[in-house]
Amino acid sequence: MAKVVERKKLNWFEQLYLPAIAQGLGMTFKEMFKPHITLQYPEERQVFADDYRGAPGLVKDQDGREKCVSCQLCEFVCPPKAIVIEPGELPADDTAANVEKAPKEFFIDFLRCIYCGLCEEICPEEAIFMTSRYELNGSKREDLVFNKQQLYELGGTRVDPIKKWEGK
Amino acid sequence: MITLTINGKTVEVEDGTTILQAAEAHGMKVPYYCYHPDIGIDGNCRMCLVEVNGNTDKLTISCKQACGEGMDVQTESPAVKKARKGVLEFYLINHPLDCTICDEAGQCPLQDYAYKHGPGDSRFVEEKRKGPKKVEFSDKVIFDSERCILCTRCTRYFENVRDSRPIGVSDMGGKCTITLGPNGPIEDPYQLNIIDICPVGALTSLDARFNQRVWFMDFAKTICPGCSKGCNIEAAAYQGQLKRFEPRRNPDVNKSWMCDDGRLSYDRYNLTDRVRSAHVAGEPAELGVALDKVNELVGDGAGVAVLASTKNTCEDLLALRTWAQAHGVTQLWHGAETWAGDDFLKQPDATPNTAGAQGLGFEPVPDDVPALRGLVVAGDVPVPPALLGTIDFLVHQAPTAGELGPAAMVLLPGRTPLEKRGTFVNHEGRRQQVRPAVDPGPGVPEDWTLWRDLAGETARADWPSVRHVIGAVDRALGADKVASAS
Numbered sequence: 001m002a003k004v005v006e007r008k009k010l011n012w013f014e015q016l017y018l019p020a021i022a023q024g025l026g027m028t029f030k031e032m033f034k035p036h037i038t039l040q041y042p043e044e045r046q047v048f049a050d051d052y053r054g055a056p057g058l059v060k061d062q063d064g065r066e067k068c069v070s071c072q073l074c075e076f077v078c079p080p081k082a083i084v085i086e087p088g089e090l091p092a093d094d095t096a097a098n099v100e101k102a103p104k105e106f107f108i109d110f111l112r113c114i115y116c117g118l119c120e121e122i123c124p125e126e127a128i129f130m131t132s133r134y135e136l137n138g139s140k141r142e143d144l145v146f147n148k149q150q151l152y153e154l155g156g157t158r159v160d161p162i163k164k165w166e167g168k
Numbered sequence: 169m170i171t172l173t174i175n176g177k178t179v180e181v182e183d184g185t186t187i188l189q190a191a192e193a194h195g196m197k198v199p200y201y202c203y204h205p206d207i208g209i210d211g212n213c214r215m216c217l218v219e220v221n222g223n224t225d226k227l228t229i230s231c232k233q234a235c236g237e238g239m240d241v242q243t244e245s246p247a248v249k250k251a252r253k254g255v256l257e258f259y260l261i262n263h264p265l266d267c268t269i270c271d272e273a274g275q276c277p278l279q280d281y282a283y284k285h286g287p288g289d290s291r292f293v294e295e296k297r298k299g300p301k302k303v304e305f306s307d308k309v310i311f312d313s314e315r316c317i318l319c320t321r322c323t324r325y326f327e328n329v330r331d332s333r334p335i336g337v338s339d340m341g342g343k344c345t346i347t348l349g350p351n352g353p354i355e356d357p358y359q360l361n362i363i364d365i366c367p368v369g370a371l372t373s374l375d376a377r378f379n380q381r382v383w384f385m386d387f388a389k390t391i392c393p394g395c396s397k398g399c400n401i402e403a404a405a406y407q408g409q410l411k412r413f414e415p416r417r418n419p420d421v422n423k424s425w426m427c428d429d430g431r432l433s434y435d436r437y438n439l440t441d442r443v444r445s446a447h448v449a450g451e452p453a454e455l456g457v458a459l460d461k462v463n464e465l466v467g468d469g470a471g472v473a474v475l476a477s478t479k480n481t482c483e484d485l486l487a488l489r490t491w492a493q494a495h496g497v498t499q500l501w502h503g504a505e506t507w508a509g510d511d512f513l514k515q516p517d518a519t520p521n522t523a524g525a526q527g528l529g530f531e532p533v534p535d536d537v538p539a540l541r542g543l544v545v546a547g548d549v550p551v552p553p554a555l556l557g558t559i560d561f562l563v564h565q566a567p568t569a570g571e572l573g574p575a576a577m578v579l580l581p582g583r584t585p586l587e588k589r590g591t592f593v594n595h596e597g598r599r600q601q602v603r604p605a606v607d608p609g610p611g612v613p614e615d616w617t618l619w620r621d622l623a624g625e626t627a628r629a630d631w632p633s634v635r636h637v638i639g640a641v642d643r644a645l646g647a648d649k650v651a652s653a654s
Contacts, residue, residue: 071268072381087378100302101269101378124268168264 048132053117055110055133057155058148059126065096066152067127067160070103074119074128082112083119099165106148110136125164129155172239187230187241188216198243199252199281201367202319203231206423208328213319215281217251218243227251249285256286262297262342263368264314272369274382278317297342305335306353308360308374308428313345316370322346322362329425330356330512346370358512360428364414373412375432380406388605389416391592393437393479393585394430395507396517398594401426403434403586403605410434410586410606421598427514437584437606442567444611447579455580455613459622462578465542465561469496473540475555476530477503477547477566478519480615481590481602483637485521485528486644487619487627488546494623499538502530503549515595520585524593527645545572546615547582565618567608581612588614589634591641599645 013019039046048054058068070087088104090097119128131154138144146154169180174191181190186209191198201213209232217227221240224247242248260282267273299313318337323346326332334354338347348354363373385404392399392413399422401413413434415426446458453461466472474492476485492500502525509516537554544563545551548570556562556575564576567584585592587608591599616637620627631637 069269070378071273072384073268076381076383087380089378098301099269168266 051130052132053115053130055113055115055131055136055154056108056117056119056128056151057131057133057153058106058128058151059155059158060152061160061163062157063095064157065099065165066102067125068103068106069099069101069125069127070106071101071124073122073124077118077122079116079118080112080114082109082114083107084109096165098168103148106151108146108151110144110146111141126158126160129158131155170235170237172235172237172241174241175243181235185235187218187220187228187233187235187239190235191218191230191241191243196243198230199277199285200231201277201317202321204321204325204365204424205419206329206417206425207321207324207365210320210324213317214255215252217248217255219245219248252281252285253287256282257290257292259317260286260290261292262314263317264296266315269378270315270369271372271377271379272315272366276369277367299343299345303348304353304374305348305371306355306359308432309354309363310372310374310377311346312370312372315368316346317368318344318346319367320346321365321367322371325362325365326356329361330358332356334359357428357510357514358425360431361415361425364424376412380411385411386605387414388586388603389601390586390603390605391520391594391600392426392430392433393520393592394427394433394518395509395513396515396520396522396595397422397513398520398592398598398600399426399430399513400600401430405606408606408609409438421594421600422513425513427512429514434586437586439567439584441569442608442612443569443573443579443581444609445581447576449577450574450579455618458578458580459618462544462563462580462622463495465563465577466495466497466544469498471539471541472497472544473499473501473542473555474544474546475501475503475533475549475551476525477545477549478505478517478522478525479549479585480521480525480547481585481588481592482521482524482528482599482641482645483590483634484546484588484615484619485525485530486637486641487616487623487631489528489530490627491619491623492544494627497544499540500530501533502526503547503551504532505550517595520592520594523595523597524591524599524645527593527597528641545576546619565615567612580618582615583608583612587612589638590616591638593645599642 061067070085072085075083075085084107085103086105088102090100090102117130120130136144170183171180174196179190179194188198198216200216202210211229211232216230218230219242220228301312301314303311305311320337323336326334334349335346336349339345360373363371385406387402387404390401390403392401400416400418402416403410404412413431415422415424417424445452446455448458448461474497476488489500505518506516507518533552539558542561543555543559546565548566561577562575563578564572565580566582573579586605588602589604590602592602593599620631
């Protein structure tokens with residue numbers, strides 16, 4: 001059985017409506033002088049905290065060395081199995097040849113990635129970081145499978161104060 | 169017999185058994201690096217320290233100490249645990265801890281023991297020892313001296329098992345390292361065994377270098393199909409591709425070893441051009457149609473011979489024999505492939521199942537071949553030209569079409585030995601189980617099912633699965649043969 005909600009009966013002042021309009025406009029005027037929080041996307045972008053979990057990218061150190069050594073722990077830990085790495089050997093004439101190992105290819109499927117950040121957390125080389133990039137789109141599925149070059153563009157450079165491989 | 173107690177458990181062991189062997193035999197694990205059951209005792213690594221008769225001032229190395237009557241051994245007492253921690257801390261002082269780039273990671277006893285028994289952190293703040301890295305001991309083995317813990321398993325393998333000394337320990341103190349001898353690179357055809365016995369990543373295989381992490385690979389316990397020795401192996405596959413063969417310990421057959429040729433032969437079974445459907449006269453056909461065609465061609469079997477590869481399992485051969493006998497084919501022959509054997513493991517017969525084929529009634533191809541009307545070739549096998557001279561039709565069943573493929577009236581798909589489940593009988597008559605390491609993909613049924621389906625309704629009803637055929641093979645070969653433990 002339907003419940004009948006009894007409407008409040010308006011008194012004569014309320015029935016005029018004009019006070020309500022004035023009240024509404026008053027609210028609007030009040031808001032006009034408060035700080036604006038709407039961003040004019042895409043011209044304006046939100047600024048994220050450093051630990052925002054956007055798309056993961058690979059980083060190079062200040063000397064331009066690929067930090068990833070393809071230990072494949074991120075591939076192992078990745079819950080949706082978005083990461084696929086093809087390990088390879090660094091050529092003998094490479095400036096960081098003593099590291100011996102580097103990824104030949106590195107793929108992250110951003111259709112699979114769940115932005116959990118476990119890859120960043122597990123990385124023993126601090127080579128993969130969650131960036132603040134959150135808009136990823138493409139016209140094909142393949143467009144969202146990033147290869148090594150795209151991932152380095154995404155990650156950029158990070159200063160490495162320790163340089164654990166130097167002199168190893 | 170000697171009676172002693174290990175961790176409060178009374179055990180009885182043979183005279184001369186070491187404490188470590190006694191503990192292992194009774195399910196108590198003692199960590200060790202330098203000891204290896206097939207190389208022998210050295211006693212240099214100090215990992216296997218145990219407490220004997222409550223003497224905590226001087227612990228005993230269990231790998232070298234023989235059991236004594238009434239001994240009271242503790243393998244997990246506080247003193248032992250503290251000693252292990254100390255030993256591991258010393259090992260890890262100079263170990264580069266570069267597990268991220270080390271191929272041994274995942275099957276590394278140093279990693280395992282450091283995790284299980286190690287101190288968990290390091291007090292060492294000084295510079296680590298530096299040494300030669302990426303030293304090629306041969307075109308197969310690469311050596312990293314910084315990772316080496318000097319257990320000398322590799323040098324003792326060559327001395328005790330191979331009776332040669334291509335590498336040895338040189339220098340002293342912190343510079344002590346394994347060095348290549350004056351005669352240049354190692355040439356031993358069994359040298360890759362040192363990469364398995366190396367308990368760290370000091371010796372790694374150039375073939376498998378940075379290929380794939382072990383924890384991504386699927387390991388199947390199977391038998392090396394390279395020769396009739398039947399070495400027990402673990403075949404590792406990654407995404408359907410075979411990546412490596414590793415020996416699996418079987419003290420009765422291959423101990424812990426296998427030959428380099430066998431170990432590096434895995435890629436031979438990664439086929440790119442495989443037969444994925446039946447073909448009749450060169451055209452793809454339904455499997456059922458092709459099988460009917462085979463029976464039609466064979467007819468009453470007069471003048472038809474079967475030539476089977478001895479890389480087939482006994483199950484394949486039994487089903488083949490059943491079909492052949494049902495269709496009046498009496499000439500059952502097996503192929504022969506040979507290579508240079510040696511006195512260690514390699515047998516001159518380069519196929520794994522010749523003894524099984526002979527046990528099931530297949531005979532070598534006779535010298536004077538009778539005139540044939542048709543030939544059925546089962547498996548990838550070299551066919552003597554004399555057999556092909558007079559035939560009207562050829563039925564070929566193999567993983568790849570090969571040379572015979574274009575000439576075959578009926579071409580049937582087949583599996584490689586790494587894709588089969590069944591039995592191989594090695595040169596000593598030992599039956600060993602073969603298990604599939606990879607899946608051949610669509611369109612390639614198990615070989616024995618083809619011959620079973622050809623044989624007709626009775627065989628189909630008798631053998632619904634491979635387990636039934638394995639049972640039938642056991643009965644056909646009789647009970648007098650040696651069955652392997654694994």
